[in-house]
Amino acid sequence: MPKTNPGAPEAVDLTGLRGLLESRPPEARELLPLLRDIQTRYRHLPEEAVRGLSEYLGLPLARVYAVSRFYKSLSRVPKGERLVKVCLGTACHLRGAPALLEALEGKLGLALGETGKDGRFTLESVNCVGACALAPVVMLDDEVHGKLNDESLADLPL
């Protein structure tokens, strides 16, 4: 069961963390790729995993945290099983992204930036995913859904 209370102590099964770390060489240039690997596996950066990464790479913990804070895609708080990202870039904005976001907030019962209590969805925004010709665009995990309107929005698997 995914954790839904960001303030609660972490209880994450880190089985397999060692193998995940050792899938890449213990070199400083692997810091960001490994942070992304950890984010993908655990849907956030558990404290113990960040410490393990720091030890594995021989880098100061403060540096690992600094890098992890720099990237919006990396999170200390667990994200939902599915990540819903509304593009608010210029092209999407001009083609109705604000209304799309409002409709998604209503559909998911989430405000922008929130994760549902059931841990199923996290609603976020992005600034252009490089698919402006398909504006307005929503990403479901890595899938791009474009030219959305009220009707096609209802067909999204949410």
Ligand code: FES
């Ligand atoms: S502005 Fe939305 S994909 Fe470019």
